[in-house]
Amino acid sequence: MAAAAPVTTFATAGGATLSPDHYVDVAYEEKLRLWDEVKADPRFPDYLYGCYECGICVAACPSAKFYNFSPRKIAQAAAREDVELIFEQMNDDVWNCSQCFSCNRCPRQNSPGGLITILREVAVNNGLASSKAALEGYTRIVYKIMTTGTQVSPDMLQADAFPDWGPGVMEVSDNLELWRKALPPETLHTTSMSWQVDDKTLTELYLIWHYTGVMDLIAEVDEGLHMIILDVMEETLEEAGFEI
Amino acid sequence: MSDRIVVIGGGPAGLEAAAMAGRLGAPVLIVEKRSHLGGAPIAESYAALTHGLQSAEELMGKMMAAATDLDRVEVRTESEVVAMSGTGGNFTVTISSNGSEETVDAGAIVLATGFQxxxxxxxxxxxxxxxxxxxxxxxxxxxxxxxxxxxxxxxxxxxxxxxxxxxxxxxxxxxxxxxxxxxxxxxxxxxxxxxxxxxxxxxxxxxxxxxxxxxxxxxxxxxxxxxxxxxxxxxxxxxxxxxxxxxxxxxxxxxxxxxxxxxxxxxxxxxxxMEPSPGTRHMADILGIATNKYGFVETVHDVLDTVTTAVAGVYVCGSATGPADLDDTISSAGSAGAKAVAYLRSGAEVPA
Structure with a gap:
């Protein structure tokens, strides 16, 4: 039998009559601190006006078709300032969003996807274990994009990283070079790269990532990855005459 | 034939009906059970009125003045209608005030006894x-x-x-x-x-x-x-x-x-x-007008005439006919006051 749904508390410190099922070991004050950080984001007022729970965002949401995920509940929890539920969502729900912003068709002009952007950033900036786990599968993508400046490359098609790509991915990744040879020659039959990015562009990308705090985000999620990327970056930047 | 209009109830509906009929030239007598005019907004100490958020006391004060500033409008507070006889154009209405009764003639009656x-x-x-x-x-x-x-x-x-x-x-x-x-x-x-x-x-x-x-x-x-x-x-x-x-x-x-x-x-x-007030239920009996299963007064048409009752010369307005906000009430009350005057002038109902 499925576990009973957690009882809504619209929590305040000491005010709840029944505890929610999840994250009882995290202090209310910590959850409140993270929520205050979300609210303090300058984008927040433009992403949430009020919600009358019409569900148009869920109807438009591709993730909601496949996961137990509801952008409506994200907007509702934020509107109600349900600190306990928001913390649960910040850990479990926000990573099911593909950030396509189909939910922006909201008649109240809310942006549940925008709220999720902020929730994710707060989760990562505060080193929530769930954010590390959620992003683990993306290590290779992050590495690839941030070192070469190119998109997903064929050799990233690996079943262990992307179980949701289905059972066929195993067969493809096991014989990747052979499969690539079946494609038109314009692809150069490469497996480790999509295309070559020139050094000037790469230098600009590195500088943007450095100065906008993207590197700090990476460090928070995966220290090892951060070191590897930094090595590559520093070399390129040094050659281009930049010192960071 | 009497040219007087008796308005039963001195709340927002009664005040608007009285002001309308009075401005159209008819002598009006407002009969109010409470010691004051203004109805539920005053009796229940409403703060701001819903929609507009203006002071209930201030707006009711304006409505009272609009009715009672007219020489043709008379008011009997702490008074109740206890009997009615006659037919449209020639009603006799018995009013009880502090234990003494008086009868007045009326050509038309507007019921504005509201809700509870x-x-x-x-x-x-x-x-x-x-x-x-x-x-x-x-x-x-x-x-x-x-x-x-x-x-x-x-x-x-x-x-x-x-x-x-x-x-x-x-x-x-x-x-x-x-x-x-x-x-x-x-x-x-x-x-x-x-x-x-x-x-x-x-x-x-x-x-x-x-x-x-x-x-x-x-x-x-x-x-x-x-x-x-x-x-x-x-x-x-x-x-x-x-x-x-x-x-x-x-x-x-x-x-x-x-x-x-x-x-x-x-x-x-x-x-x-909202439910019909005891006054609405009681007056419906005295005036012989039909009520629906909830006790609200029925009018001759759901859509085209929301104030005329099946008894010639008797009109109803405001929340005596069903749940109503103040905008609805003012609109129906003005209509009831005007139709009562039109009835007296022409001797016939205004067609729906």
Whole structure:
């Protein structure tokens, strides 16, 4: 039998009559601190006006078709300032969003996807274990994009990283070079790269990532990855005459 | 043939009907049971009126002046109509004031005896209204809001958490009131805004079945309540109110989140609906006009004539005909006053 749904508390410190099922070991004050950080984001007022729970965002949401995920509940929890539920969502729900912003068709002009952007950033900036786990599968993508400046490359098609790509991915990744040879020659039959990015562009990308705090985000999620990327970056930047 | 119009009830409907008939040149006599004019907004100490948020006392004062400044309009307070005889154009109305009776002639009668708030103890002790001092009704809340002293009644302190429960005594087959009382969503939202203004640290929740914020109530009340005043709307009706450790607990389902809820509250406000007032029921008997199954007065057409009764010369307006907000009431009352005058001038009903 499925576990009973957690009882809504619209929590305040000491005010709840029944505890929610999840994250009882995290202090209310910590959850409140993270929520205050979300609210303090300058984008927040433009992403949430009020919600009358019409569900148009869920109807438009591709993730909601496949996961137990509801952008409506994200907007509702934020509107109600349900600190306990928001913390649960910040850990479990926000990573099911593909950030396509189909939910922006909201008649109240809310942006549940925008709220999720902020929730994710707060989760990562505060080193929530769930954010590390959620992003683990993306290590290779992050590495690839941030070192070469190119998109997903064929050799990233690996079943262990992307179980949701289905059972066929195993067969493809096991014989990747052979499969690539079946494609038109314009692809150069490469497996480790999509295309070559020139050094000037790469230098600009590195500088943007450095100065906008993207590197700090990476460090928070995966220290090892951060070191590897930094090595590559520093070399390129040094050659281009930049010192960071 | 009498040219006088007797208006029964001196609330917003009666005042508007009297002012309209008076301005059209008819002598008018307002018969009011209470000691004052202004009806429920004055008797129940309403704070701001829903939609517009202007002072109820001030607007009722304007309405009283508009009627009573006319020489042709007479007022009898603490008076009741106890009998009526005759037919349209030639009614004889018996009025009882402080134990003495007088009869007056009238060509037409306008009934404007309004509504009463549903009594939450009428069928069952719903939500513990008579058990817990901190469970109050919207009219109780109006009094506190008017004095700007919105507190938890049992402690006298400002509340931290306030819940409104919608549809109390409305939309309920078991109670016998299947209709929507039309105004309570707006009033609760208005009060929620006032609570947030007067007690800025309070969290305010509205538990509802459907929010019926028609027309401009949506953008003037509902959206600002959510967006500027951070009132929380939760779809799901509370099933019971309990007390635990000296605090109220409300139990229900948070339907859109799909889970049961138990939430502590300091004050629970019951959005009680409208029922015909005892005066409306009683006057309908005396005047011989039909009422519907709920006791509200019926008119000759649901849509095209909302004020003419089946008894020639007798008109009805405001919430005596069913749940009505003040805008509705003023509109129907003006129509009733005008149609009563037209009837007297032409001796015939205005065709629907």
């Amino acid at each position: 708030h549903f009594d939450p103890g009428r069928e069952t002790q719903q939500y513990g209204y008579y058990e817990f001092p901190d469970v109050i009704t919207i009219q109780d809340a109006e009094g506190m809001l008017k004095e700007e002293t919105f507190v938890t009644p049992s402690t006298g302190k400002p509340p931290e958490r306030v819940a409104f429960i919608q549809c109390v005594g409305s939309r309920d087959r078991q109670i016998g009131n299947e209709y929507c009382s039309k105004v309570c969503c707006g009033i609760s939202s208005k009060q929620a805004i006032e609570v947030r203004q007067q007690v800025p640290d309070a969290r305010v929740f509205i538990f509802y079945i459907d929010m019926r914020m028609y027309g401009y109530w949506e953008n003037e009340i509902y959206w600002p309540a959510q967006e500027q005043h951070r009132v929380n709307y939760v779809k799901g009706i509370v099933t019971e109110v309990l007390a635990k450790n000296g605090r109220l607990i409300i139990r229900g389902e948070d339907t859109t989140m799909g889970r049961p809820m138990e939430v502590p509250m300091d004050v629970v406000v019951l959005a009680v609906g």
